[in-house]
Amino acid sequence: xxxxxxxxxxxxxxxxxxxxxxxxxxxPVHWHEEPGxxxxxxxxxxxxxxxxxxxxxxxxxxxxIMITDPETGTALAFDGEHKMMLMMDPPQHTQFRRLISRExxxxxxxxxxxxxxxxxxxxxxxxxxxxxxVDFVATVAGELPSAVxxxxxxxxxxxxxxxxxxxxxxxxxxxxLPKGAMAKAGVDMFTYAAQVFAEKNKNPGNDLATQIVxxxxxxxxxxxxxxxxxxMLLIDAGxxxxxxxxxxxxxxxxxxxKTLEHLRGDFSLIPSARDEMLRxxxxxxxxxxxxxxxxxxGDQQIAKxxxxxxxxxxxxxxARQFDNPKNFDITREANSHIAFGTGTHVCLGQHIARVExxxxxxxxxxxxxxxxxxxxxxxxxxxFISGIKSMPVSYKRxx
Numbered sequence: 001x002x003x004x005x006x007x008x009x010x011x012x013x014x015x016x017x018x019x020x021x022x023x024x025x026x027x028p029v030h031w032h033e034e035p036g037x038x039x040x041x042x043x044x045x046x047x048x049x050x051x052x053x054x055x056x057x058x059x060x061x062x063x064x065i066m067i068t069d070p071e072t073g074t075a076l077a078f079d080g081e082h083k084m085m086l087m088m089d090p091p092q093h094t095q096f097r098r099l100i101s102r103e104x105x106x107x108x109x110x111x112x113x114x115x116x117x118x119x120x121x122x123x124x125x126x127x128x129x130x131x132x133x134v135d136f137v138a139t140v141a142g143e144l145p146s147a148v149x150x151x152x153x154x155x156x157x158x159x160x161x162x163x164x165x166x167x168x169x170x171x172x173x174x175x176x177l178p179k180g181a182m183a184k185a186g187v188d189m190f191t192y193a194a195q196v197f198a199e200k201n202k203n204p205g206n207d208l209a210t211q212i213v214x215x216x217x218x219x220x221x222x223x224x225x226x227x228x229x230x231x232m233l234l235i236d237a238g239x240x241x242x243x244x245x246x247x248x249x250x251x252x253x254x255x256x257x258k259t260l261e262h263l264r265g266d267f268s269l270i271p272s273a274r275d276e277m278l279r280x281x282x283x284x285x286x287x288x289x290x291x292x293x294x295x296x297x298g299d300q301q302i303a304k305x306x307x308x309x310x311x312x313x314x315x316x317x318x319a320r321q322f323d324n325p326k327n328f329d330i331t332r333e334a335n336s337h338i339a340f341g342t343g344t345h346v347c348l349g350q351h352i353a354r355v356e357x358x359x360x361x362x363x364x365x366x367x368x369x370x371x372x373x374x375x376x377x378x379x380x381x382x383x384f385i386s387g388i389k390s391m392p393v394s395y396k397r398x399x
Contacts, residue, residue, distance in 0.1 A: 005032060005042055005311070006067070008173040008381045011285065014248075015386055017326075020044050020314035029298040032309070040067055040288070040307035041300065044314035046321040046338070048297050052289055052310055053342035056089045059289035059308055061345060063087065066384070067288050067309055084229040090344055099215045100230075101348065103152070103208060109351035112148075116355055119147045120363040129397050133374060136393045140364070141246040144356055145239040153234065154207030155196060163189065164239040168380065168389070171240055176381035193231035197224045208234070234349075241283040242353050244380075244387030246360050249277035251388065252328050254373055259330055264365045273330035274357045279337035280328055282313035285386050287341060312338055313386070368395040 001022040010016045023030050028045040043049045052059045064070055065086050085096045102108065123143045127134060134140065142164060150160030169177065169185035200213040212230050215222050222230075253260040253273075263269050291306045302308065316337045317325040340347035347353070364371075377391040 001026075003030065003032065003042075005286075005309075006034065006383055008176065008383050011383055011386055012379055012381070014379065015282065015285070015313040017313075017317065020311065020317060024314060024318060029300040029302075031300075034067065037068060038307065040309045041297065041302060043297065043308060043310050044318075045298070046315040046318035049310040049312065049315035050338050050342045052297070052308060053287070053338075053345065056093075056344055058292055058295050060089050060292050061087050061093070061289060062089055063290070065287045065289075067286070067307065082225045082229060084233055086233060086345065093344060095217045096230075097344075097348065099217070100208060100211065103211075104348050104350075104352060106351045109355050112352060113355050113359065115151065116144070116148060116359045117363070119151075120144055120359045122147075124363050124367050124397075127368075127395075127397055129399070131394065131396050133392060133394045136250065136391045137243065137247045137388055138390070141250075141360070142239070142243040144246075144360055145242040148352065148356060149235060149238045152207065152238075153196070153209045153231075154200070154205045155209070159192070163192065163235045164243075167236045167240050170236065171380060171382050171385040171387075173381045173383065189232055189235070190228045193228040194224055196231065197227045237347070238349050238352075240385055240387060242356050244283040244385065245277055245281050245353070245357060247377075247388040247391055248281035248283070248386075249274070249357070249361070250364075250371070250393075251373065251377060251391065252277065252280065254371060256328060259328065263330055263361075267362055267365070269330055270358050270361055271354075272332060272335065274354060274361070275335040275337060276328060276330050276332050277357070278339040279316045279322070279332075279335060280313075281386070282316055282337075282339045283386055284312055284339065284341070285382075285384055286311050287345070312341070367399065368397055370394070370396045 001019065003019050003023065004010055005019065010019065023042065023044040028043065029048060030042045031039060032042045033039050043052060085093060088096060123140055127139070146160040146164050147157055150157045166185045166189050169181055174182050196209055197213060200210045204210040204214065212222065212227055253263065263273050286309050289308045289310065291302045291304055291308060293304050295302045297308070316339065319325050321336065340350045372394050373391060374394050375392040377388045380387045380389045
């Protein structure tokens, strides 16, 4: 089996499950060469992927969660004083996460449901009545997370849409972009964030951006660079992933018409269907950690400084953890997927994401019928985020 988890072409139609399957059974802690880099250990079994995320003392998020170390001068390369929260370990990570974690807990997320339901209905109402055709990703799946994060941050919806266009560029492999496009997207994101920082200092509001602007950690008031990094994280993590989950989940349902009709006839199945979509679609491909000391994973000796890369969709298809893992089963019980990660870095926005996904599918299946994919979906060229970039569909809307 030829293994190449660096080439975006391996992810051109979703996750490379043929590679994952071979690695899980034959080399679950696999040494992967890295042209121009040091190489890394690729983890594909559930236990190693889950447990390595729960041990930040041994497997650090510093200096980065990306396979490749950021180049000097790029958006994610900062000195030790300024780091994105994703690239922090406890106790620093705990302090920064605590600044906004309350807004993302289960209760406040549930309180957002009426507003999210309203935004979802606005999206469906904007679609032509009768028989119509749209790019589902751009017109439906991408609209809701754009609107929700714009609401939370206190910025205009149109700005939220433009910011998500930037996140798509940032998640695309540089080889698939015009020269300098990724750097420009990072600069544009940070420039906009600096404007928000200035505006919220001048005119504070009842929103998350103002809360971050006014935050302090151990008496240290966050500066504009801290805010830019927070802003990028929230915009980046809050949009692409939910959009890709809804698009990929709909594709799976359309591929299994009986499952789709089962769900359409019983909305009580939406929560378990959503978890099965998370397990199988799994928008985040990997997170890297770096060994802080010599240790062992499986049968392999890991040296201090080695990169350890955790492949979530591979873990989510481990037969040691899931019965019939290749089956897309919306009635699956005890679904212990780790699409949101594990440990201290478990996805901050997971509860809001669940509400968004549930509202989206309830609304879609209440108002759109005879949904069909009319052109081959186009996938994002990325080895970090798995997602459908474009999926034209036809539908029938009765009201």
